[in-house]
Amino acid sequence: MSLIEVEHLKYRYPATEKLALNDISLTAEAGELIGIVGKNTAGKTTFCQALVGLVPHFYKGAYGGSVRIGGMDVKESGVDETIRKVGIVFQNPFTQVTGSKLTVYEEIAFGLEHLGIARQDMMERIDHALHLLDIEAYKDRAPFDLSGGQMQRMAIASVIAMRPQVIVLDEPTSQLDPQGSEEVFRAIQSLSREGITVILAEHKMEKLAAYADRIALLHEGMLIDYDTPSRVFSRSDLAEYGVEAPIYTRVCQAIGFRMLDMDTYPVTLEEAQAAYEAQHSAISASSQEEQGGRYD
């Protein structure tokens, strides 16, 4: 049994006619980092909200198929039960911060207070979350005095402290500067190393290519592909789904630099460099051969 099991998930928002999610089936294992890509309106946010039960419990609407997290059916359980297993971080940290707490430390305690966690246990969990997201230095600061990157990491920490098995992040770095978004991506990676499954909707393909284990490509509510970044980003029809492969992939595709398997193209700077070196050693080997032929 996989940790996340989505079977034939279909969903329609109230008062609409089109399916926002159309027959999606996929599974994800513990500790996997899954990237969700697709153009705006492809269904990324709706899918994220279906994983935590906001679809259908909050939005209502028509729902078919099932989402199971660790064997628990999200539709059959309440949101209050679901959030013990799955946490969600919204696109904008401002919508996540409670506004009722004076320090970062207390803000992270908020969810735990509502779960009725014992004080000693709470303190251990908060310290661990602060450490994991590398925000110990700001624990006594006021939440709204933080920078965007720090605030987003605090939002993630407050979800992590609740010890979910799955964390869902909906474009968590769109408001951040390059350094802030790198901080968040590193933090996300350390979560998946701890065995937490990460579901990450994101437009920054270069980052996803570097960090994700698998990529789910959504289009018009349907799951078009679900495979490694190399395979998904090497698809020749990616543009039809309104998605641009990482810059490395686009350039390598145009000049014919392939990976050693010959099926896929590089998706990261390191892979592009390896493909370049392979190409060069092939060229110099063949020119040596030519020269050898001439002198024989």
Place this chain on the structure above:
Amino acid sequence: MIKIQDVCFGYNEGQDVLQGLTLEFDQRTTAIIGQNGAGKTTLVKLLKGLLKPTGGDIWVAGVNSKDVTVAQLAGKIGLVFQNPNDQIFKRTVLEEVMFGPLNMKVETAAAKQQALQALEMVGLADQTDVNPHDLGLSEKKLISIASIVAMNTDIIILDEPTIAQDAAGKRRIAQIIEQLSQEGKLVMTILHDMDFVAAHFERTIVMNRGKVVLDDKTREVFSHQDLLREACLDTPYVTQLGKQWGLPETVLTTEELISAMKRPR
């Protein structure tokens, strides 16, 4: 079109966010980059007159910003906020976009015309009767751009327009910037997406801790990896790749890199 001389500004006394900036802006498309907290948004709010400098002077189209009200400046300079939710408040998309021109005393019919043209430009002409709050963040961002474009100011400042945009949305924003620039307007943009800056802006200004550390043609700016690092920035992915592959020149677009790699060496 804008000149600023020794401008200082601080939100709290004794803590200057901007420390003696001197800059001149012409019609070149201009990107302002820098990490969060570098002073980019503060600078554009000063230009727009929403904040007044604590030291130095700002002239917009020859007028000192200290001598005029925000309302008087509004006819010359438009600013699209980073967060569209700070800007949008009307019940339909059309009303929202007409709000600016109407407040500039444009006749209703003409205001509607200007609004429709602006909505055409951002690709939302078919959404005039929709409640903007029912739309997604990327569309709200386009509405807030349209409502500034509709005011037809000579200077347009965009604060992080590419936030939440997918590939098509980014192409759309690039077209808008190009079209406005061709109309002779000064388009100034705050951005975090270095590859977008490299591909679409003639001039780039790098800010760090309230100071300008680089101000040059975009290609020149992205040739200074060391100085960018100091400002906690990196060169565009495409520039990094060109460098990694040993190209002597600084490439700014995928097209440039591809043709450089196809060139016989």
